Amino acid sequence: MSDDALSTRGGFGEHARLLRKLEAARALPSRAREEVGRLSMRVRAVPPDTDVAHQGDSPSECCLLLEGWACRYKILGRGQRQILSFHVPGDLLDLHAIELGVLDYSVGVISAARVAYIPYREIKALMESEPRLTAAFWRDTLIDGAIFREWLSGVGRRSAHERIAHLLCEMYVKVDAVGLTSDDGFDFPVTQAEIGDALGLSTVHVNRSLQELRRQGLIISRGSRLEIPDFEALKAAGDFNPMYLHVQPRGQAA
Amino acid sequence: MSDDALSTRGGFGEHARLLRKLEAARALPSRAREEVGRLSMRVRAVPPDTDVAHQGDSPSECCLLLEGWACRYKILGRGQRQILSFHVPGDLLDLHAIELGVLDYSVGVISAARVAYIPYREIKALMESEPRLTAAFWRDTLIDGAIFREWLSGVGRRSAHERIAHLLCEMYVKVDAVGLTSDDGFDFPVTQAEIGDALGLSTVHVNRSLQELRRQGLIISRGSRLEIPDFEALKAAGDFNPMYLHVQPRGQAA
DNA sequence: CGAAGGCTTGATAGACCTCAAACACAGTGG
DNA sequence: CCACTGTGTTTGAGGTCTATCAAGCCTTCG
Numbered sequence: 001m002s003d004d005a006l007s008t009r010g011g012f013g014e015h016a017r018l019l020r021k022l023e024a025a026r027a028l029p030s031r032a033r034e035e036v037g038r039l040s041m042r043v044r045a046v047p048p049d050t051d052v053a054h055q056g057d058s059p060s061e062c063c064l065l066l067e068g069w070a071c072r073y074k075i076l077g078r079g080q081r082q083i084l085s086f087h088v089p090g091d092l093l094d095l096h097a098i099e100l101g102v103l104d105y106s107v108g109v110i111s112a113a114r115v116a117y118i119p120y121r122e123i124k125a126l127m128e129s130e131p132r133l134t135a136a137f138w139r140d141t142l143i144d145g146a147i148f149r150e151w152l153s154g155v156g157r158r159s160a161h162e163r164i165a166h167l168l169c170e171m172y173v174k175v176d177a178v179g180l181t182s183d184d185g186f187d188f189p190v191t192q193a194e195i196g197d198a199l200g201l202s203t204v205h206v207n208r209s210l211q212e213l214r215r216q217g218l219i220i221s222r223g224s225r226l227e228i229p230d231f232e233a234l235k236a237a238g239d240f241n242p243m244y245l246h247v248q249p250r251g252q253a254a
Numbered sequence: 255m256s257d258d259a260l261s262t263r264g265g266f267g268e269h270a271r272l273l274r275k276l277e278a279a280r281a282l283p284s285r286a287r288e289e290v291g292r293l294s295m296r297v298r299a300v301p302p303d304t305d306v307a308h309q310g311d312s313p314s315e316c317c318l319l320l321e322g323w324a325c326r327y328k329i330l331g332r333g334q335r336q337i338l339s340f341h342v343p344g345d346l347l348d349l350h351a352i353e354l355g356v357l358d359y360s361v362g363v364i365s366a367a368r369v370a371y372i373p374y375r376e377i378k379a380l381m382e383s384e385p386r387l388t389a390a391f392w393r394d395t396l397i398d399g400a401i402f403r404e405w406l407s408g409v410g411r412r413s414a415h416e417r418i419a420h421l422l423c424e425m426y427v428k429v430d431a432v433g434l435t436s437d438d439g440f441d442f443p444v445t446q447a448e449i450g451d452a453l454g455l456s457t458v459h460v461n462r463s464l465q466e467l468r469r470q471g472l473i474i475s476r477g478s479r480l481e482i483p484d485f486e487a488l489k490a491a492g493d494f495n496p497m498y499l500h501v502q503p504r505g506q507a508a
Numbered sequence: 509c510g511a512a513g514g515c516t517t518g519a520t521a522g523a524c525c526t527c528a529a530a531c532a533c534a535g536t537g538g
Numbered sequence: 539c540c541a542c543t544g545t546g547t548t549t550g551a552g553g554t555c556t557a558t559c560a561a562g563c564c565t566t567c568g
Protein backbone atom coordinates (compact mmCIF):
# COMPACT_ATOMS: atom_id res chain seq x y z
CA MET A 1 0.00 0.00 0.00
CA SER A 2 1.32 3.41 -0.97
CA ASP A 3 2.08 6.16 1.48
CA ASP A 4 1.95 9.27 -0.67
CA ALA A 5 -0.82 10.96 1.28
CA LEU A 6 -0.60 14.65 1.84
CA SER A 7 -0.50 16.04 5.32
CA THR A 8 -2.26 19.20 6.40
CA ARG A 9 -2.60 21.30 9.51
CA GLY A 10 -5.58 20.35 11.67
CA GLY A 11 -8.68 22.50 11.33
CA PHE A 12 -11.44 22.74 13.87
CA GLY A 13 -14.02 19.98 13.49
CA GLU A 14 -11.49 17.28 14.32
CA HIS A 15 -11.54 18.00 18.02
CA ALA A 16 -15.31 18.12 18.00
CA ARG A 17 -15.35 14.61 16.53
CA LEU A 18 -13.13 13.34 19.28
CA LEU A 19 -15.19 15.06 21.94
CA ARG A 20 -18.39 13.58 20.61
CA LYS A 21 -16.82 10.14 20.90
CA LEU A 22 -15.52 10.73 24.41
CA GLU A 23 -18.78 12.20 25.60
CA ALA A 24 -20.93 9.50 24.06
CA ALA A 25 -21.81 8.15 27.47
CA ARG A 26 -21.45 11.16 29.71
CA ALA A 27 -20.50 14.80 29.35
CA LEU A 28 -16.99 15.77 30.43
CA PRO A 29 -16.19 18.57 32.86
CA SER A 30 -15.65 21.76 30.90
CA ARG A 31 -11.97 21.92 31.83
CA ALA A 32 -11.48 18.48 30.34
CA ARG A 33 -13.26 19.55 27.18
CA GLU A 34 -10.93 22.48 26.79
CA GLU A 35 -7.88 20.31 27.29
CA VAL A 36 -9.09 17.87 24.66
CA GLY A 37 -9.55 20.82 22.34
CA ARG A 38 -5.87 21.62 22.72
CA LEU A 39 -4.59 18.17 21.69
CA SER A 40 -2.26 18.22 18.69
CA MET A 41 -3.76 16.64 15.63
CA ARG A 42 -1.81 15.95 12.49
CA VAL A 43 -4.47 15.58 9.83
CA ARG A 44 -3.79 13.53 6.76
CA ALA A 45 -5.72 12.55 3.65
CA VAL A 46 -5.33 8.86 2.97
CA PRO A 47 -5.92 7.18 -0.40
CA PRO A 48 -8.09 4.05 -0.58
CA ASP A 49 -6.58 0.73 0.50
CA THR A 50 -3.77 2.27 2.47
CA ASP A 51 -2.48 1.08 5.81
CA VAL A 52 -2.20 3.64 8.57
CA ALA A 53 -0.69 1.31 11.19
CA HIS A 54 1.00 -2.08 11.09
CA GLN A 55 0.81 -5.24 13.14
CA GLY A 56 3.94 -5.29 15.30
CA ASP A 57 4.43 -1.53 15.29
CA SER A 58 4.86 0.48 18.45
CA PRO A 59 3.17 3.67 17.38
CA SER A 60 3.71 6.94 19.21
CA GLU A 61 0.50 8.44 17.91
CA CYS A 62 -3.10 7.39 17.98
CA CYS A 63 -5.11 7.46 14.80
CA LEU A 64 -8.56 9.04 14.78
CA LEU A 65 -10.72 8.41 11.72
CA LEU A 66 -12.29 11.65 10.48
CA GLU A 67 -13.82 10.64 7.16
CA GLY A 68 -14.25 7.42 5.22
CA TRP A 69 -14.14 3.78 6.20
CA ALA A 70 -11.33 1.82 7.81
CA CYS A 71 -10.78 -1.63 9.26
CA ARG A 72 -8.48 -3.44 11.63
CA TYR A 73 -7.12 -6.75 10.45
CA LYS A 74 -4.60 -9.46 11.20
CA ILE A 75 -2.49 -11.48 8.83
CA LEU A 76 -2.05 -14.95 10.30
CA GLY A 77 0.94 -17.21 10.00
CA ARG A 78 -0.37 -19.08 6.99
CA GLY A 79 -1.21 -15.87 5.21
CA GLN A 80 -4.94 -15.79 5.96
CA ARG A 81 -6.48 -12.41 6.63
CA GLN A 82 -9.00 -11.79 9.38
CA ILE A 83 -10.70 -8.43 9.54
CA LEU A 84 -11.41 -7.59 13.17
CA SER A 85 -13.56 -4.50 12.91
CA PHE A 86 -14.92 -1.87 10.55
CA HIS A 87 -14.75 1.79 11.43
CA VAL A 88 -16.70 4.94 10.80
CA PRO A 89 -15.70 8.57 11.36
CA GLY A 90 -15.02 9.37 14.98
CA ASP A 91 -13.52 5.99 15.82
CA LEU A 92 -10.14 5.71 17.51
CA LEU A 93 -8.32 3.09 15.51
CA ASP A 94 -5.31 2.03 17.52
CA LEU A 95 -5.77 3.28 21.03
CA HIS A 96 -4.93 -0.20 22.35
CA ALA A 97 -1.25 0.36 21.84
CA ILE A 98 -1.23 3.23 24.33
CA GLU A 99 -0.89 0.76 27.20
CA LEU A 100 0.19 -2.42 25.44
CA GLY A 101 2.98 -0.78 23.47
CA VAL A 102 2.77 -3.12 20.50
CA LEU A 103 -0.06 -3.39 18.00
CA ASP A 104 -1.33 -6.90 17.39
CA TYR A 105 -3.24 -5.86 14.28
CA SER A 106 -2.90 -3.60 11.27
CA VAL A 107 -5.19 -0.73 10.43
CA GLY A 108 -6.12 0.03 6.87
CA VAL A 109 -8.33 2.54 5.22
CA ILE A 110 -10.96 1.13 2.85
CA SER A 111 -12.26 4.12 0.99
CA ALA A 112 -10.43 7.42 0.60
CA ALA A 113 -10.26 8.80 4.10
CA ARG A 114 -9.04 11.52 6.40
CA VAL A 115 -7.38 10.69 9.67
CA ALA A 116 -5.86 12.67 12.52
CA TYR A 117 -2.82 11.51 14.43
CA ILE A 118 -2.68 12.43 18.11
CA PRO A 119 0.49 11.86 20.14
CA TYR A 120 0.03 9.27 22.87
CA ARG A 121 2.26 11.40 25.04
CA GLU A 122 -0.28 14.20 25.08
CA ILE A 123 -3.18 11.87 25.72
CA LYS A 124 -1.33 10.34 28.63
CA ALA A 125 -0.48 13.68 30.13
CA LEU A 126 -4.08 14.71 29.83
CA MET A 127 -5.30 11.56 31.50
CA GLU A 128 -3.00 12.09 34.45
CA SER A 129 -4.78 15.30 35.28
CA GLU A 130 -8.30 14.22 34.37
CA PRO A 131 -9.49 10.84 35.65
CA ARG A 132 -12.84 11.36 33.96
CA LEU A 133 -11.05 11.52 30.65
CA THR A 134 -9.20 8.31 31.35
CA ALA A 135 -12.54 6.69 31.99
CA ALA A 136 -13.82 7.98 28.66
CA PHE A 137 -10.86 6.55 26.73
CA TRP A 138 -11.01 3.33 28.66
CA ARG A 139 -14.69 3.05 27.95
CA ASP A 140 -14.01 3.31 24.24
CA THR A 141 -11.64 0.35 24.32
CA LEU A 142 -14.15 -1.57 26.42
CA ILE A 143 -16.80 -1.10 23.77
CA ASP A 144 -14.29 -2.31 21.21
CA GLY A 145 -13.93 -5.39 23.35
CA ALA A 146 -17.68 -5.92 23.54
CA ILE A 147 -17.85 -5.78 19.76
CA PHE A 148 -15.03 -8.33 19.45
CA ARG A 149 -16.97 -10.63 21.74
CA GLU A 150 -20.07 -10.27 19.63
CA TRP A 151 -18.13 -10.97 16.45
CA LEU A 152 -16.48 -13.98 18.03
CA SER A 153 -19.90 -15.32 18.93
CA GLY A 154 -21.17 -14.77 15.44
CA VAL A 155 -18.23 -16.35 13.67
CA GLY A 156 -18.28 -19.22 16.14
CA ARG A 157 -21.96 -19.96 16.26
CA ARG A 158 -24.02 -18.20 13.62
CA SER A 159 -24.67 -19.30 10.04
CA ALA A 160 -23.33 -17.33 7.09
CA HIS A 161 -26.75 -15.86 6.47
CA GLU A 162 -27.11 -14.70 10.06
CA ARG A 163 -23.58 -13.37 10.25
CA ILE A 164 -24.05 -11.15 7.23
CA ALA A 165 -27.41 -9.86 8.39
CA HIS A 166 -25.90 -9.19 11.80
CA LEU A 167 -22.93 -7.33 10.35
CA LEU A 168 -25.13 -5.12 8.20
CA CYS A 169 -27.28 -4.26 11.21
CA GLU A 170 -24.20 -3.34 13.19
CA MET A 171 -22.89 -1.18 10.38
CA TYR A 172 -26.21 0.60 10.10
CA VAL A 173 -26.28 1.40 13.79
CA LYS A 174 -22.69 2.61 13.82
CA VAL A 175 -23.18 4.79 10.78
CA ASP A 176 -26.44 6.11 12.11
CA ALA A 177 -24.83 7.05 15.41
CA VAL A 178 -22.57 9.50 13.58
CA GLY A 179 -25.40 10.83 11.47
CA LEU A 180 -24.34 9.44 8.11
CA THR A 181 -27.48 7.53 7.18
CA SER A 182 -30.17 8.81 4.85
CA ASP A 183 -33.48 7.22 3.90
CA ASP A 184 -32.79 3.91 5.60
CA GLY A 185 -29.51 3.61 3.78
CA PHE A 186 -25.85 4.50 3.83
CA ASP A 187 -22.66 4.30 1.85
CA PHE A 188 -20.93 0.99 2.49
CA PRO A 189 -17.86 0.73 0.25
CA VAL A 190 -16.77 -2.63 1.63
CA THR A 191 -16.19 -5.39 -0.92
CA GLN A 192 -17.62 -8.86 -0.64
CA ALA A 193 -14.11 -10.21 -0.19
CA GLU A 194 -13.68 -7.94 2.81
CA ILE A 195 -16.99 -9.03 4.27
CA GLY A 196 -15.78 -12.58 3.88
CA ASP A 197 -12.51 -11.85 5.68
CA ALA A 198 -14.46 -10.25 8.49
CA LEU A 199 -16.93 -13.08 8.92
CA GLY A 200 -14.75 -16.07 8.20
CA LEU A 201 -16.41 -16.83 4.87
CA SER A 202 -15.30 -17.14 1.26
CA THR A 203 -16.11 -14.39 -1.19
CA VAL A 204 -18.28 -16.73 -3.22
CA HIS A 205 -20.36 -17.66 -0.25
CA VAL A 206 -20.76 -14.04 0.80
CA ASN A 207 -22.00 -13.28 -2.68
CA ARG A 208 -24.61 -16.03 -2.57
CA SER A 209 -25.76 -15.10 0.91
CA LEU A 210 -26.13 -11.46 -0.09
CA GLN A 211 -28.24 -12.51 -3.04
CA GLU A 212 -30.42 -14.45 -0.67
CA LEU A 213 -30.84 -11.39 1.56
CA ARG A 214 -31.78 -9.33 -1.48
CA ARG A 215 -34.25 -11.95 -2.66
CA GLN A 216 -35.86 -11.84 0.76
CA GLY A 217 -36.15 -8.07 0.45
CA LEU A 218 -34.02 -7.53 3.55
CA ILE A 219 -31.47 -5.35 1.78
CA ILE A 220 -31.27 -3.30 -1.39
CA SER A 221 -27.90 -2.37 -2.83
CA ARG A 222 -26.90 -0.14 -5.70
CA GLY A 223 -23.19 0.34 -6.08
CA SER A 224 -21.78 0.97 -2.65
CA ARG A 225 -25.07 2.25 -1.26
CA LEU A 226 -26.86 -0.14 1.03
CA GLU A 227 -30.48 0.21 2.01
CA ILE A 228 -32.31 -1.59 4.76
CA PRO A 229 -36.02 -1.22 4.06
CA ASP A 230 -37.11 -3.12 7.17
CA PHE A 231 -34.56 -2.92 9.93
CA GLU A 232 -36.59 -5.03 12.33
CA ALA A 233 -36.73 -7.84 9.80
CA LEU A 234 -32.99 -7.74 9.19
CA LYS A 235 -32.45 -7.64 12.92
CA ALA A 236 -34.47 -10.79 13.30
CA ALA A 237 -32.63 -12.49 10.47
CA GLY A 238 -29.29 -11.70 12.07
CA ASP A 239 -30.26 -12.24 15.70
CA PHE A 240 -29.06 -8.70 16.25
CA ASN A 241 -29.36 -6.92 19.56
CA PRO A 242 -27.60 -3.55 19.62
CA MET A 243 -26.96 -3.56 23.35
CA TYR A 244 -23.32 -4.49 22.98
CA LEU A 245 -22.61 -1.40 20.89
CA HIS A 246 -23.46 0.89 23.81
CA VAL A 247 -24.71 3.64 21.56
CA GLN A 248 -27.41 6.04 22.55
CA PRO A 249 -30.22 6.04 19.98
CA ARG A 250 -29.74 9.22 17.94
CA GLY A 251 -30.59 12.51 19.53
CA GLN A 252 -30.47 11.11 23.04
CA ALA A 253 -26.81 11.75 23.76
CA ALA A 254 -26.01 13.14 27.18
CA MET B 255 -26.91 -23.38 38.56
CA SER B 256 -27.09 -23.50 42.35
CA ASP B 257 -25.91 -20.75 44.61
CA ASP B 258 -25.27 -22.56 47.86
CA ALA B 259 -21.63 -21.60 48.12
CA LEU B 260 -20.26 -20.63 51.45
CA SER B 261 -18.79 -17.24 51.96
CA THR B 262 -15.76 -16.54 54.11
CA ARG B 263 -13.74 -13.56 55.22
CA GLY B 264 -10.79 -12.83 52.95
CA GLY B 265 -7.40 -14.08 54.12
CA PHE B 266 -4.10 -12.71 52.94
CA GLY B 267 -2.96 -14.25 49.66
CA GLU B 268 -5.91 -12.81 47.77
CA HIS B 269 -4.46 -9.32 47.63
CA ALA B 270 -1.12 -10.72 46.59
CA ARG B 271 -2.81 -12.44 43.64
CA LEU B 272 -4.38 -9.21 42.54
CA LEU B 273 -1.13 -7.32 42.93
CA ARG B 274 0.74 -9.87 40.87
CA LYS B 275 -1.79 -9.36 38.09
CA LEU B 276 -1.64 -5.58 38.26
CA GLU B 277 2.13 -5.52 38.38
CA ALA B 278 2.57 -7.99 35.55
CA ALA B 279 3.91 -5.29 33.29
CA ARG B 280 5.36 -2.78 35.71
CA ALA B 281 5.71 -2.41 39.45
CA LEU B 282 3.32 -0.04 41.18
CA PRO B 283 4.36 2.78 43.48
CA SER B 284 4.45 1.49 47.04
CA ARG B 285 1.57 3.69 48.11
CA ALA B 286 -0.59 2.16 45.40
CA ARG B 287 0.40 -1.32 46.54
CA GLU B 288 -0.70 -0.54 50.06
CA GLU B 289 -4.01 0.80 48.86
CA VAL B 290 -4.64 -2.30 46.80
CA GLY B 291 -3.87 -4.34 49.90
CA ARG B 292 -6.70 -2.57 51.69
CA LEU B 293 -9.40 -3.38 49.12
CA SER B 294 -12.34 -5.32 50.52
CA MET B 295 -12.55 -8.85 49.28
CA ARG B 296 -15.47 -11.12 49.92
CA VAL B 297 -14.08 -14.59 49.33
CA ARG B 298 -16.39 -17.40 48.31
CA ALA B 299 -16.00 -21.06 47.50
CA VAL B 300 -17.89 -21.90 44.34
CA PRO B 301 -19.00 -25.41 43.36
CA PRO B 302 -18.30 -26.67 39.82
CA ASP B 303 -20.49 -25.45 36.96
CA THR B 304 -21.81 -22.45 38.83
CA ASP B 305 -22.34 -19.00 37.38
CA VAL B 306 -20.80 -16.09 39.24
CA ALA B 307 -22.19 -13.35 36.98
CA HIS B 308 -24.93 -13.16 34.37
CA GLN B 309 -25.29 -11.62 30.95
CA GLY B 310 -27.39 -8.49 31.41
CA ASP B 311 -26.45 -7.97 35.04
CA SER B 312 -25.12 -4.69 36.32
CA PRO B 313 -22.81 -5.98 39.01
CA SER B 314 -21.54 -3.76 41.78
CA GLU B 315 -18.56 -5.98 42.48
CA CYS B 316 -15.76 -7.33 40.39
CA CYS B 317 -14.95 -11.00 40.54
CA LEU B 318 -11.34 -12.13 40.95
CA LEU B 319 -10.62 -15.80 40.36
CA LEU B 320 -8.44 -17.21 43.15
CA GLU B 321 -8.48 -20.94 42.46
CA GLY B 322 -9.86 -23.21 39.77
CA TRP B 323 -10.99 -22.61 36.21
CA ALA B 324 -13.67 -20.29 34.92
CA CYS B 325 -14.98 -19.09 31.58
CA ARG B 326 -16.92 -16.23 30.10
CA TYR B 327 -19.70 -17.14 27.70
CA LYS B 328 -22.66 -15.81 25.80
CA ILE B 329 -25.97 -17.43 25.08
CA LEU B 330 -27.16 -16.25 21.68
CA GLY B 331 -30.71 -15.65 20.57
CA ARG B 332 -31.16 -19.10 19.08
CA GLY B 333 -29.79 -20.75 22.20
CA GLN B 334 -26.27 -21.40 20.96
CA ARG B 335 -23.48 -21.00 23.48
CA GLN B 336 -20.19 -19.31 22.68
CA ILE B 337 -17.42 -19.46 25.23
CA LEU B 338 -15.38 -16.27 25.02
CA SER B 339 -12.44 -16.99 27.28
CA PHE B 340 -11.02 -19.42 29.80
CA HIS B 341 -9.56 -18.19 33.05
CA VAL B 342 -6.90 -19.17 35.51
CA PRO B 343 -6.29 -17.95 39.06
CA GLY B 344 -5.48 -14.27 39.22
CA ASP B 345 -7.77 -13.27 36.37
CA LEU B 346 -10.32 -10.50 36.77
CA LEU B 347 -13.49 -11.95 35.36
CA ASP B 348 -15.90 -9.08 34.85
CA LEU B 349 -13.97 -5.87 35.10
CA HIS B 350 -15.55 -4.71 31.84
CA ALA B 351 -18.76 -3.77 33.61
CA ILE B 352 -16.97 -1.17 35.72
CA GLU B 353 -17.29 1.36 32.90
CA LEU B 354 -19.92 -0.20 30.69
CA GLY B 355 -22.39 -0.84 33.49
CA VAL B 356 -23.96 -3.89 31.92
CA LEU B 357 -22.34 -7.27 31.34
CA ASP B 358 -22.70 -8.62 27.83
CA TYR B 359 -21.60 -12.11 28.89
CA SER B 360 -21.99 -14.54 31.73
CA VAL B 361 -19.19 -15.88 33.88
CA GLY B 362 -19.20 -19.44 35.07
CA VAL B 363 -16.86 -21.52 37.08
CA ILE B 364 -15.78 -24.82 35.48
CA SER B 365 -14.11 -26.73 38.28
CA ALA B 366 -14.65 -26.10 41.96
CA ALA B 367 -13.22 -22.65 42.53
CA ARG B 368 -12.59 -19.83 44.92
CA VAL B 369 -13.35 -16.26 43.95
CA ALA B 370 -13.09 -12.88 45.63
CA TYR B 371 -15.61 -10.11 45.07
CA ILE B 372 -14.25 -6.56 45.16
CA PRO B 373 -16.63 -3.57 45.17
CA TYR B 374 -16.32 -1.47 42.02
CA ARG B 375 -16.85 1.57 44.22
CA GLU B 376 -13.59 0.93 46.02
CA ILE B 377 -11.69 0.24 42.83
CA LYS B 378 -12.98 3.47 41.34
CA ALA B 379 -12.05 5.48 44.39
CA LEU B 380 -8.61 3.99 44.29
CA MET B 381 -8.15 4.79 40.64
CA GLU B 382 -9.08 8.42 41.19
CA SER B 383 -6.10 8.86 43.44
CA GLU B 384 -3.67 6.64 41.55
CA PRO B 385 -3.46 7.07 37.77
CA ARG B 386 -0.85 4.32 37.59
CA LEU B 387 -3.37 1.92 39.01
CA THR B 388 -5.96 2.94 36.46
CA ALA B 389 -3.41 2.15 33.79
CA ALA B 390 -2.85 -1.27 35.32
CA PHE B 391 -6.54 -2.13 35.33
CA TRP B 392 -6.99 -0.71 31.87
CA ARG B 393 -4.08 -2.74 30.64
CA ASP B 394 -5.72 -5.90 31.90
CA THR B 395 -8.85 -5.26 29.87
CA LEU B 396 -6.70 -4.40 26.87
CA ILE B 397 -5.02 -7.78 27.07
CA ASP B 398 -8.44 -9.36 27.26
CA GLY B 399 -9.23 -7.55 24.05
CA ALA B 400 -6.05 -8.79 22.37
CA ILE B 401 -7.04 -12.33 23.27
CA PHE B 402 -10.52 -11.85 21.84
CA ARG B 403 -8.96 -10.65 18.62
CA GLU B 404 -6.76 -13.70 18.45
CA TRP B 405 -9.70 -16.01 19.10
CA LEU B 406 -11.74 -14.23 16.48
CA SER B 407 -8.95 -14.77 13.99
CA GLY B 408 -8.71 -18.41 14.87
CA VAL B 409 -12.42 -19.13 14.69
CA GLY B 410 -12.66 -17.15 11.49
CA ARG B 411 -9.66 -18.44 9.63
CA ARG B 412 -8.01 -21.46 11.21
CA SER B 413 -8.93 -25.13 10.77
CA ALA B 414 -10.31 -27.17 13.65
CA HIS B 415 -6.95 -28.85 14.09
CA GLU B 416 -5.11 -25.54 14.28
CA ARG B 417 -7.67 -23.96 16.56
CA ILE B 418 -7.38 -26.70 19.13
CA ALA B 419 -3.60 -26.73 19.04
CA HIS B 420 -3.65 -22.96 19.38
CA LEU B 421 -6.02 -23.05 22.33
CA LEU B 422 -3.95 -25.62 24.17
CA CYS B 423 -0.82 -23.54 23.65
CA GLU B 424 -2.59 -20.50 25.02
CA MET B 425 -3.82 -22.43 28.03
CA TYR B 426 -0.33 -23.71 28.72
CA VAL B 427 1.16 -20.23 28.65
CA LYS B 428 -1.56 -18.79 30.86
CA VAL B 429 -1.27 -21.58 33.39
CA ASP B 430 2.50 -21.40 33.32
CA ALA B 431 2.43 -17.67 33.97
CA VAL B 432 0.76 -18.31 37.32
CA GLY B 433 3.08 -21.17 38.16
CA LEU B 434 0.62 -24.02 37.91
CA THR B 435 2.40 -26.20 35.38
CA SER B 436 4.51 -29.23 36.24
CA ASP B 437 6.55 -31.48 33.96
CA ASP B 438 5.26 -29.97 30.72
CA GLY B 439 1.69 -30.49 31.85
CA PHE B 440 -1.17 -29.03 33.82
CA ASP B 441 -4.66 -29.72 35.03
CA PHE B 442 -7.20 -28.81 32.36
CA PRO B 443 -10.67 -29.79 33.55
CA VAL B 444 -12.42 -28.44 30.46
CA THR B 445 -14.73 -30.83 28.63
CA GLN B 446 -14.64 -31.44 24.91
CA ALA B 447 -18.08 -29.87 24.65
CA GLU B 448 -16.70 -26.71 26.24
CA ILE B 449 -13.74 -26.67 23.89
CA GLY B 450 -16.22 -26.94 21.06
CA ASP B 451 -18.27 -24.02 22.34
CA ALA B 452 -15.10 -21.97 22.63
CA LEU B 453 -13.83 -22.75 19.14
CA GLY B 454 -17.06 -22.90 17.20
CA LEU B 455 -16.90 -26.68 16.72
CA SER B 456 -19.10 -29.64 17.55
CA THR B 457 -18.13 -31.94 20.39
CA VAL B 458 -17.71 -34.82 17.98
CA HIS B 459 -15.30 -32.91 15.83
CA VAL B 460 -13.30 -31.74 18.84
CA ASN B 461 -13.02 -35.34 19.90
CA ARG B 462 -11.68 -36.44 16.54
CA SER B 463 -9.27 -33.56 16.30
CA LEU B 464 -7.93 -34.28 19.77
CA GLN B 465 -7.37 -37.87 18.78
CA GLU B 466 -5.42 -36.67 15.79
CA LEU B 467 -3.26 -34.45 18.02
CA ARG B 468 -2.62 -37.42 20.31
CA ARG B 469 -1.76 -39.66 17.40
CA GLN B 470 0.76 -37.07 16.26
CA GLY B 471 2.28 -37.10 19.72
CA LEU B 472 1.55 -33.40 20.21
CA ILE B 473 -0.44 -33.91 23.38
CA ILE B 474 -0.86 -36.58 26.05
CA SER B 475 -3.92 -36.59 28.26
CA ARG B 476 -4.86 -38.68 31.24
CA GLY B 477 -8.08 -37.62 32.91
CA SER B 478 -8.03 -33.88 33.18
CA ARG B 479 -4.25 -33.67 33.06
CA LEU B 480 -2.82 -32.43 29.80
CA GLU B 481 0.79 -32.80 28.81
CA ILE B 482 2.57 -31.10 25.98
CA PRO B 483 5.76 -33.06 25.31
CA ASP B 484 6.99 -30.75 22.55
CA PHE B 485 5.68 -27.25 22.93
CA GLU B 486 7.44 -25.97 19.83
CA ALA B 487 5.76 -28.63 17.74
CA LEU B 488 2.31 -27.82 19.11
CA LYS B 489 3.02 -24.15 18.56
CA ALA B 490 3.77 -24.84 14.93
CA ALA B 491 0.66 -26.97 14.54
CA GLY B 492 -1.50 -24.19 15.94
CA ASP B 493 0.28 -21.23 14.35
CA PHE B 494 0.67 -19.94 17.89
CA ASN B 495 2.61 -16.82 18.73
CA PRO B 496 2.30 -15.81 22.39
CA MET B 497 2.90 -12.14 21.75
CA TYR B 498 -0.77 -11.21 22.09
CA LEU B 499 -0.90 -12.59 25.63
CA HIS B 500 1.57 -10.00 26.86
CA VAL B 501 2.98 -12.26 29.52
CA GLN B 502 6.53 -12.07 30.70
CA PRO B 503 8.23 -15.48 30.41
CA ARG B 504 8.31 -16.87 33.93
CA GLY B 505 10.76 -15.40 36.38
CA GLN B 506 11.22 -12.27 34.32
CA ALA B 507 8.51 -10.16 35.87
CA ALA B 508 9.36 -6.52 36.53
C1' DC C 509 -10.64 0.79 -25.59
C1' DG C 510 -8.11 -2.19 -22.78
C1' DA C 511 -7.07 -3.27 -18.08
C1' DA C 512 -8.29 -4.00 -13.45
C1' DG C 513 -11.12 -4.89 -9.83
C1' DG C 514 -15.27 -6.50 -8.24
C1' DC C 515 -19.42 -9.29 -8.85
C1' DT C 516 -21.72 -13.49 -10.38
C1' DT C 517 -22.30 -18.28 -11.75
C1' DG C 518 -21.43 -23.34 -12.17
C1' DA C 519 -19.40 -27.53 -10.71
C1' DT C 520 -17.00 -30.21 -7.43
C1' DA C 521 -14.99 -31.27 -3.11
C1' DG C 522 -14.24 -31.39 1.64
C1' DA C 523 -14.47 -29.95 6.36
C1' DC C 524 -17.44 -30.17 9.75
C1' DC C 525 -22.22 -31.17 11.64
C1' DT C 526 -26.06 -34.03 13.24
C1' DC C 527 -28.02 -38.08 14.85
C1' DA C 528 -27.54 -42.16 17.36
C1' DA C 529 -25.54 -45.41 20.10
C1' DA C 530 -21.92 -47.59 22.69
C1' DC C 531 -18.35 -47.18 26.04
C1' DA C 532 -15.71 -45.58 30.21
C1' DC C 533 -15.55 -43.95 34.61
C1' DA C 534 -16.74 -41.82 39.08
C1' DG C 535 -20.08 -41.27 42.57
C1' DT C 536 -24.23 -43.04 45.02
C1' DG C 537 -26.92 -46.03 47.60
C1' DG C 538 -28.59 -50.40 49.01
C1' DC D 539 -19.63 -55.24 46.94
C1' DC D 540 -22.38 -54.41 43.20
C1' DA D 541 -25.95 -52.60 40.48
C1' DC D 542 -27.33 -47.86 39.06
C1' DT D 543 -26.89 -43.30 37.35
C1' DG D 544 -24.86 -39.44 35.26
C1' DT D 545 -21.46 -37.22 32.76
C1' DG D 546 -18.03 -37.28 29.48
C1' DT D 547 -15.71 -39.70 25.63
C1' DT D 548 -15.65 -42.38 21.53
C1' DT D 549 -17.34 -44.41 17.18
C1' DG D 550 -20.20 -44.86 12.90
C1' DA D 551 -22.97 -43.20 9.19
C1' DG D 552 -24.94 -39.81 6.61
C1' DG D 553 -25.82 -35.15 5.35
C1' DT D 554 -24.96 -30.17 4.51
C1' DC D 555 -22.89 -25.96 4.74
C1' DT D 556 -19.26 -23.70 2.97
C1' DA D 557 -14.71 -23.76 0.38
C1' DT D 558 -12.22 -24.11 -3.87
C1' DC D 559 -11.49 -23.77 -8.65
C1' DA D 560 -12.55 -21.70 -12.88
C1' DA D 561 -14.90 -18.72 -15.91
C1' DG D 562 -17.62 -15.13 -17.51
C1' DC D 563 -19.55 -10.56 -16.84
C1' DC D 564 -19.91 -5.81 -15.54
C1' DT D 565 -18.30 -1.27 -14.29
C1' DT D 566 -14.88 2.07 -13.70
C1' DC D 567 -11.01 4.51 -15.16
C1' DG D 568 -6.71 5.89 -17.29
